[in-house]
Amino acid sequence: MSTPQLSVQPYKGTRDFYPEDMRLRNWFFGKIRQVLECASFDEYNGPMLESLDIYAAKSGVELASEQTYNFTDRGGRQLAIRPEMTPTVARMVAGRVNALSYPLRWFSIPNFYRYERPQRGRLREFWQVNADIFGCDSYEADFEIISVAIKLLRVFGADETMFKVHINNRRFFNDVIAAVTGKDAEGAKAVSKVVDRKGKVPREAYVKDMYTLGLDDEKIAKIDALYTMSIAEATALCPESRGSAELSELFAALAECGLDKYCVFDFGIIRGLDYYTGTVFEVFDEAPENNRAMFGGGRYDNLVGLFVHNTAISGVGFGFGDVTLENFLNIHGLVPASLLSYKVKLLITRFNDVSFTEYEKLSDELVLSGIPAMCYLGTKKFGKQIDYAVASGCTHIVIMGGSELESGMVKVKDLATREETEVARAELVNYFNAL
Numbered sequence: 001m002s003t004p005q006l007s008v009q010p011y012k013g014t015r016d017f018y019p020e021d022m023r024l025r026n027w028f029f030g031k032i033r034q035v036l037e038c039a040s041f042d043e044y045n046g047p048m049l050e051s052l053d054i055y056a057a058k059s060g061v062e063l064a065s066e067q068t069y070n071f072t073d074r075g076g077r078q079l080a081i082r083p084e085m086t087p088t089v090a091r092m093v094a095g096r097v098n099a100l101s102y103p104l105r106w107f108s109i110p111n112f113y114r115y116e117r118p119q120r121g122r123l124r125e126f127w128q129v130n131a132d133i134f135g136c137d138s139y140e141a142d143f144e145i146i147s148v149a150i151k152l153l154r155v156f157g158a159d160e161t162m163f164k165v166h167i168n169n170r171r172f173f174n175d176v177i178a179a180v181t182g183k184d185a186e187g188a189k190a191v192s193k194v195v196d197r198k199g200k201v202p203r204e205a206y207v208k209d210m211y212t213l214g215l216d217d218e219k220i221a222k223i224d225a226l227y228t229m230s231i232a233e234a235t236a237l238c239p240e241s242r243g244s245a246e247l248s249e250l251f252a253a254l255a256e257c258g259l260d261k262y263c264v265f266d267f268g269i270i271r272g273l274d275y276y277t278g279t280v281f282e283v284f285d286e287a288p289e290n291n292r293a294m295f296g297g298g299r300y301d302n303l304v305g306l307f308v309h310n311t312a313i314s315g316v317g318f319g320f321g322d323v324t325l326e327n328f329l330n331i332h333g334l335v336p337a338s339l340l341s342y343k344v345k346l347l348i349t350r351f352n353d354v355s356f357t358e359y360e361k362l363s364d365e366l367v368l369s370g371i372p373a374m375c376y377l378g379t380k381k382f383g384k385q386i387d388y389a390v391a392s393g394c395t396h397i398v399i400m401g402g403s404e405l406e407s408g409m410v411k412v413k414d415l416a417t418r419e420e421t422e423v424a425r426a427e428l429v430n431y432f433n434a435l
Contacts (some may be wrong), residue, residue, distance in 0.1 A: 013116075013124025020340055025127075027339055028156070028325060029109055032129055035155050039148055041107040041131055046088040052078040054087040057306055067114045081113045085130040086275065086300065090315065093134055094307035102135025102313070121292065121324045132317030134304070139249040141316045142279040142299060146254070149283060149297070149318050150262050156334045163294070163328070166266035167250070167281045170298070172235070172243025173270065179238060180222045181215055189274075191215075195223070196270040231265035246278060275300040279316065285324075287331045294324040344432050346373040346396050347389035349382060353402035362400065362410075362425070369429040373398075390415060398428070 010016050017025065033043070056064035064070075068080040082088060085108060093100065111127045118124060131148055133141045146165055153163055173195075174188040183191060194209040201209075210220050226234060231251045235244040247265070254260045271280040280298035285291060297318025304313040329335050346366060348359050359375040366373035376385050389397050399411040399420075410428060413420045423431045 011124075013118040015123065015125070024326070024335065024339060025322065028329065029127075029129075029322075031155050032152055032320075033109070035151050036107045036129075036131060036148070039105070039151070041105045041148075043108060044089070044092065044106050045108050045110055046082070046085070046092060048082055049079050050082050050088060050091075052080045054091060054306070055080055055083065057087075067116050069113050069115055082110070083112055083114045085110060085112070085128065085319065086132070086303065086315075086317065087306075089130070089132055089317075090300075090303040091307050093313060093315075094304045094311065097304065097308055097311055097313060100134075103141065104134040105132075106134075107131040121290075121294075121321075121327055123323055127322040129320040129322075130317060131320075132315055134313050134315045136316075137301075137314045139246050139253070139279070141314070142246070142250050143253045145297065145316050145318060146250075146263070146279075146281060147257070147259060149281075149295075149320070150259060152320065153283070153328075156329060158328075158332060158334060160261045162286055162332050163262070164284050164286060165263045165281050166269045166284055166293075167247070167263055167279065168266055168269040169243040169247045169279050170270070170276050171278055172238065172241050172247055173267065175238045175241040175243055176226065176234075176267075177223070181219050183213075187213070191223075192270045193272070195268055196272045198268055226267040229265070229267065234265060234267060243278065250279060269296070271296055271298050275303050277301045281318075285328050285331070287328075290327060290331050294328055295320040342372060342393055342395055344371060344396065344435055345392075345394045346371065346398055346432070347385065347392065347394045348373060348375045348398045348400065349385045349389075350376050350379075351382075351401040352379075354400060354405050358405060359400070362398070362428075366429065366432070369433075371429065371432045386415075396432075400425075 015021075037043075052064060052068065052070050055068060064080070068083050070078065070080040073079055089106060089108070093104065108130045109127060110130070111125060113125050115124060116122065129152070131145065133145055146167070150165065170192075173192060174185065177183055177188040177191050181187065181191065190213055191210075194206065194213065197209075198206050207220060210223075215223075231247060235241075235248050238244050251260065251263070251265065254263050269280055269282050271282070276298040278299035278301065280296070282293040282296035285294050295318060297316070299314065299316040301312070301314040303315060305311050348363055350356070350359055356375075363373050363375045376388065380388075386397060395415060397413045397415065399413065404410050408425050409422055410425050411420055412423050412428075412431065421431075
């Protein structure tokens with residue numbers, strides 16, 4: 001009986017990361033981590049498994065029941081592989097709620113799993129930058145988190161022609177919808193679900209859903225008019241709304257700091273997750289071939305209280321996926337050509353008249369001095385070793401046969417220019433550091 005041949009393809013909606021892929025990911029995550037640490041955010045992480053209840057309670061039934069990989073463990077507990085980070089970080093803050101110093105600035109770069117249809121910019125497994133501020137109730141935290149999101153794109157060389165931050169406020173949205181439609185909080189929530197899907201369904205379906213909620217053409221037209229209003233026009237509709245004041249303060253601060261060129265008011269931004277309570281935003285790629293939301297976030301003032309009763313610790317944050325970031329960087333030509341090549345990478349070639357341990361000693365000296373180097377493993381001829389060096393992306397080879405070992409000199413060959421230089425072994429580290 002023959003053994004069945006296994007597929008070489010990864011599970012649908014997941015990816016293999018070959019070395020060249022990891023080089024790109026490490027580069028952009030490294031730059032992001034540097035910006036966040038410079039902005040005084042501290043890194044944290046949490047478990048891959050969480051109770052399914054925390055997603056059902058605050059992310060919404062759809063995410064919990066339809067988009068999670070969930071199961072019952074041997075102890076009868078309902079668990080989910082994490083589809084997002086906000087409930088986890090809220091749980092962690094609640095766990096040390098009285099021991100932490102506020103405002104709290106945390107970030108993480110974990111991976112997540114969501115059971116949904118894979119498409120451009122959206123997979124079942126993905127990595128996401130998460131940044132959150134806890135314990136600041138004013139618009140200042142909203143401003144800070146949006147400012148950080150903008151910095152994360154600017155550090156790659158992106159400017160205002162490449163992306164825009166679309167901003168709204170859930171409190172403001174609910175107040176306006178109540179004024180226009182007469183709906184209560186639950187009714188406004190139902191309308192928000194329809195508005196959130198507006199750009200994903202045909203106009204006919206959008207209008208039909210509004211009719212189902214009891215809205216007539218006049219009310220639908222009033223809501224439609226909001227989508228093109230400026231921040232001043234929109235906030236004038238509900239000047240007494242707390243959300244209106246938050247939006248006005250936020251946009252005034254953005255303008256004073258010169259960040260308004262990156263931002264626009266957009267009444268259609270809702271963010272579908274149930275836990276958002278105030279400012280919400282989404283960052284859109286302005287490229288015509290990828291004109292879509294890349295990531296977003298917002299304020300969630302009640303989530304920590306889910307774990308510790310009578311505890312009000314406000315939060316605001318965003319999640320920034322690796323798939324959409326990579327698409328954005330490639331579309332706008334922001335990945336440096338030099339990224340996929342090494343400035344210096346060495347192969348130490350081998351000859352039969354020198355022991356393997358002598359080559360390893362030389363490799364150790366170089367590696368411990370911060371110079372990428374490796375000793376060739378095996379007994380192939382010199383020409384084949386050079387072929388291997390080229391295929392491995394090496395920039396130079398180091399030649400040390402028996403005579404070089406005895407004289408204390410080695411030969412260095414530049415694989416790009418084919419030039420060969422004789423260098424004292426004791427000066428090899430200095431030679432490469434000077435390149």
